[in-house]
Amino acid sequence: MLNLSTYRRFIFSLIFSLPLLYMMILARFFGDLPGGDFTLFVLSTPVLIIGGYPFYRGAWAAFKNRFASMDTLIAVGTLTAYLYSLYALVRGLDVYFEIAALLIVFILLGQVFEELSKQRASKAIEKLAQLQAKEATVLRQGKEIKVAIEDLQKDDLIIVKPGQKIPTDGIIIEGSSTIDESMITGESLPVSKQVGAAVIGSTINKTGSFTFRATKIGTETMLAQIIELVKRAQNSRAPIQRVADQISSYFVPSVLIFAVIVFAIWYALIGVGFVAAMLYAVSVIVIACPCALGLAVPTALMVGTGRGAKLGVLIKSGEVLEAARKVNLVIFDKTGTITLGTPVVTDVLGDTQKTLQVAAALEDRSEHPLAGAIIQAAQKAKLPIVSVTAFAAVEGRGVTGVLDKKNVLLGSRRFFDEENIDSDKFENDIKRLQSEGKTIVLVGQTQKLIGVLAIQDKPKATSKSAITRLKSLGYRTIMITGDNQATAEAIGRQVGIDEIKAEVLPAGKAAEVIAYQQHYTVAFVGDGINDAPALAQADLGIAMGAGTDVAIETGDIVLVRNNLDDVATALRLSKKTFGRIKLNLFWAFAYNVAGIPIAAGVFSGAGLVLNPALAGLAMAFSSVSVVLSSLLLARTKV
């Protein structure tokens, strides 16, 4: 009996209760069932035993612990009706067996729906988990052996052939290939990877073969972390939930007390018969069942975050939803967020070879985002790259070093002005390039300017439409960047952003967020590594890109795809989910608040009463409607 599923218990109870339903509604037209009240007793008893057993067991266990739960209400309600009916059967009075049985049926109906919704919601997680590969081919002691995914160890050398699923996170040590990473990063074009590149578990290898060293296994992999995040979010606490929590433990005993008062008033004060008073009390107990309240937040949260996961929008917790709905200003970091983040050298002014060589020598050690572009340009020009000695970086300005015993430097115009190096020679060209949205990097040797590099980090293809969408939804948009004003303005014009803050030092981004927070609720969009303080300071931090652990750590919302469009999606989904939670709570409360007085007979003068069976139906209906409302969240447009 303990192990009969909710669904089976429901069907069993339904079958036995159908004749009872007939008795309640149609008997007056077509006649009673044979055997009269005794038949009712025979039909309803199995329902109470099989269908109702877990409620009685639970109510008793809770009672011993001095707790009262939903089971307590169901137990007291159904047993009162049933036991009285036994007494009435013996004494030849009217019986109410059908009420007890139908109550159980309706409550089970509500529970069946609840389980359905939980299954649906956890499908999102299941689908994510299914992405996981089941086995891997490992190179151990010179032999290739197949191992189960659970038996993988860190630093294992894993061989991947074309068409196979990559088993876990790692770094390629031999070979190369193109890999379909769409399931994790949303990148629709396959990415080509060479030695030294990172690969992500559960992505699909396309054309080449390669060997890689496992750097992360089991729960440390990107996929596992995403799953964990979604799971946590689905069960996180929304602040609005606390109200519901606090009420719970006092609610049921209060309802019991109220039911006793209702009975006493009807019987002793107003003077209706014992049975009528009892029915009022039972109705109160049944309608007060707070199961819809317990479902209101969790179901919506589950469906909302699950849907987000499918769309590549990872919402970290229920609290995030509340922040998201208040946002009215979105601040974007430029590099890597609005732009591709992979700049390219487009122009070289001055002595091309020398400029590139010196620049590459200086940037060889640098981790500056522009360094890659410079090195690439030098490689393309087939120039040998030598490193400088005495390398020093000046934050937000440039870098210096010594090459061939000469002092060399590279950096912004501001840097060269501060170093008193004249750059007027290229004044017009610089202005022209900047107006094209390019970043200007000056290269100098022995206190003289030898050349200028123009580097461009183009906006992503989706940036313009994403910003347009956000603006049409009523958000103000701002772009913050360390770049100079002219370049920033050029990019800003290209994507249609409302306002630009240029030449902001990395440390200054968080300060800018604070300044705007005086008047707005601010969302900051950036990639985790460089923008962590700003992401943390903002009311809502949206981290882009699943390539780094840092993104997952610092963002309130993590956008797995590198698509700016997802910002609007994330905000809309959060708003809708929160709205659904509020709606659910309202309905759940409304049923109880409106239902209790009616069940208590407060409006009986106006003919508005609620008999226990109807009360049970209403209560099941409230659970079902909350669950359905949450499930519909999976279909609303975002």
Place this chain on the structure above:
Amino acid sequence: MDKLLVVVAAAGLIIAIGWWFFGPKNNQATAAEQGSDDQAATIIVDGGYKPAIVALQVGKPAHITFVRKDPSSCLEAIIMPDFGISETLQINKPLTVTFTPKKIGEFTYTCGMRMFSAKIQVS
């Protein structure tokens, strides 16, 4: 006359209900078993959580084993938002969750429907 009896009985019942459910409960914290570098406790899930308050030490990995004996659907899920735990419990199948409490304080965890709750005290 019998109406008076009913009123008296009702009053008595109300007082009994109030005292039983609202009265002071045994709120003694039960300390977890301390190992050299971790700690463990077992919680029986039956009409609630026994012990209702478990005391843990901060910074040490904690293994909490839940044994569910209660078929009530309210109790089939265990949710500990402060520790990121959300699991389903099968009847009579112990389930151990592991986490490391990082902050000092009292943390409430609940069943799936948030009807039953209990506490973890971290010091």
